[in-house]
Amino acid sequence: xxTATHITMGIAIGGVATLDPAIAGNSTFMTAVxxxxxxxxxxxxxxxxxxxxxxxxxxxxxxxxxHSIPAVIFWGIFVASIIHLFVPEVNFLxxxxxxxxxxxxxxxxxxFNAYGTQAYRPFTKKWVAHGFISTFDPYxxxxxxxxxxxxxxxxxPGYTWAAIYFIIVLYYIKRYLDKREIxxxxxxxxxxxxxxxxxxxxxxxxxxxxxSTDSQxxxxxxxxxxxxxxxxxxxxxxxxNPLMDKALSDKNIAAFLSFSPIYRWEIHEYDDFxxxxxxxxxxxxxxxxxxxxxxxxDDHLQIMxxxxxxxxxxxxxxxxLNVDEQTTS
Numbered sequence: 519x520x521t522a523t524h525i526t527m528g529i530a531i532g533g534v535a536t537l538d539p540a541i542a543g544n545s546t547f548m549t550a551v552x553x554x555x556x557x558x559x560x561x562x563x564x565x566x567x568x569x570x571x572x573x574x575x576x577x578x579x580x581x582x583x584x585h586s587i588p589a590v591i592f593w594g595i596f597v598a599s600i601i602h603l604f605v606p607e608v609n610f611l612x613x614x615x616x617x618x619x620x621x622x623x624x625x626x627x628x629x630f631n632a633y634g635t636q637a638y639r640p641f642t643k644k645w646v647a648h649g650f651i652s653t654f655d656p657y658x659x660x661x662x663x664x665x666x667x668x669x670x671x672x673x674x675p676g677y678t679w680a681a682i683y684f685i686i687v688l689y690y691i692k693r694y695l696d697k698r699e700i701x702x703x704x705x706x707x708x709x710x711x712x713x714x715x716x717x718x719x720x721x722x723x724x725x726x727x728x729x730s731t732d733s734q735x736x737x738x739x740x741x742x743x744x745x746x747x748x749x750x751x752x753x754x755x756x757x758x759n760p761l762m763d764k765a766l767s768d769k770n771i772a773a774f775l776s777f778s779p780i781y782r783w784e785i786h787e788y789d790d791f792x793x794x795x796x797x798x799x800x801x802x803x804x805x806x807x808x809x810x811x812x813x814x815x816d817d818h819l820q821i822m823x824x825x826x827x828x829x830x831x832x833x834x835x836x837x838x839l840n841v842d843e844q845t846t847s
Contacts, residue, residue, distance in 0.1 A: 525556060532675075737750070771824065
């Protein structure tokens with residue numbers, strides 16, 4: 519989920535914690551728990567600091583090890599321990615339990631959007647992305663805002679948040695059933711499907727889909743039970759040659775391929791170099807595919823420049839490549 523939703527979820531867990539007899543009526547303990555749950559609810563996303571290094575490191579690691587099972591245990595203990603240093607009089611066990619719940623909730627909700635997470639590490643590095651909740655879902659966020667406002671004007675936080683999360687659970691079930699119907703519809707209309715990626719929009723009746731069959735890719739949307747194909751591409755196996763081997767050795771290309779399950783590739787030859795480009799088909803935007811990885815290789819099979827990340831125009835992509843080239847020269 520987005521940062522704002524994770525923070526409001528931390529507030530919600532802090533509100534539910536008021537039902538804990540050890541916390542209820544103790545203003546110091548309530549404050550400590552609230553700070554700890556808000557920080558804990560955001561802690562797994564501290565890996566965004568990897569952006570300061572480069573996009574490849576960020577893409578490869580974001581929602582990776584920091585969302586793993588060992589990390590979930592670590593974040594709960596680490597955050598609660600830091601807070602406990604400032605308020606040593608509060609019960610550490612209860613402080614940790616509520617912080618731990620906030621961390622777990624963060625990782626748990628992340629597995630339901632299209633981006634996904636490596637929540638099952640160290641057992642597997644597979645990305646878990648169920649794709650039936652938007653990264654920013656206005657309904658979920660609005661329900662949290664309602665809960666915060668109700669709390670401010672005097673509603674009991676514990677019972678208020680319990681009721682709101684009951685509604686959210688029903689909403690998750692509804693979105694799961696919506697996706698199941700969409701997947702069923704796609705299997706009825708396409709042959710030899712190998713993989714389906716769904717991307718819910720903020721509109722309940724519109725879903726973006728990317729489909730990989732044994733021979734083609736299809737990109738489109740499902741609206742009110744009707745399939746619209748926007749793009750179709752013939753599937754080509756990656757060539758086994760020195761040029762592609764060199765491209766695959768680049769850190770930006772490797773990071774992209776570790777994350778993107780449905781993509782296509784292109785090779786463009788120029789006077790002094792060859793360009794290999796990969797495009798993630800899950801994120802079509804106004805006829806373009808903004809999440810890309812690109813590498814430029816000279817005639818001596820040396821990497822000149824590369825980039826991976828989000829770009830929404832060819833001009834911006836060229837600018838980023840030029841900046842990276844100047845940085846590394």
